[in-house]
Amino acid sequence: MAGVVVGLAVAFGAHRWLAHQRLAEDRRLAEVEVRAELAPAGDLLAACLAAGAGPREAAEAVGRSLDGTVAERLRHVAAELRLGGEPARAWLRLAALPGAEGLARCMERAGISGVPAVESASLIAAELRAESGRAAAARARRAGVLVTLPLSACFLPAFLTLGVAPVLMGLAGGLLERN
Structure with missing residues (x-):
């Protein structure tokens, strides 16, 4: 009887541990996907700003032209700004994504003060692209070891x-x- 109880306890613990591992892996994959979407979105935002669009218009155009989590957040930000939302609160939606804080802060500053954000958005996009490249190289090295x-x-x-x-x-x- 004790063996049955111990076996059930071990099975329950293993099930919980595997569920936790799956959840952590799903979160990690979602974060990697979001980080991969950020660099192209940052480039497109910078291009829209360089063409003379404001932060709201740039977010709306990029949100419509891309797919994924970042594009969805940009569409929500643009909709909130179009309806008269406060830029600081609206851009927090984008900043909540992993790695998007700098881009959101840059766009927020441009929306509030009118500071040109083309150069800083381009730099942030290049930094995101370099970070993505470093992460890919690290994953490749790890795969070689494994x-x-x-x-x-x-x-x-x-x-x-x-x-x-x-x-x-x-x-x-x-x-x-x-x-």
Whole structure:
């Protein structure tokens, strides 16, 4: 009876742990996706601002032209600003996304004070793109390390079985014949 209780407790704990791991992985993938969407959105925002559009118009145009979480947030920000919302509160929607704080702050300043945001939006987009490249390189390095474990699990036993074992058996056979 104690084994059944312990088994059920372990199964429940394993189920909870796996659910937590899946949830954490889903969050991490969503964050990676959002960070990948931010650089093109920042470039497009800078291009719209350079063409003479205001922050609201730029957010609306970029939100309509892209898909994904960032585009949806930009559409919401543009709609809120169009309805007379306060820029500081509206741009908080974009700032809530991971990695978008700088871009949202830049667009908020441009909307409140009229400060030209083309250069700063371009710099932030370039920084986001570089960060995305660094993250991709880190993931590639990690994959290279992780791939060695299965290779060693397959090739090491094969090497021992086909390379070392016959030599040792031959040496042992030769030593046993002399005795």
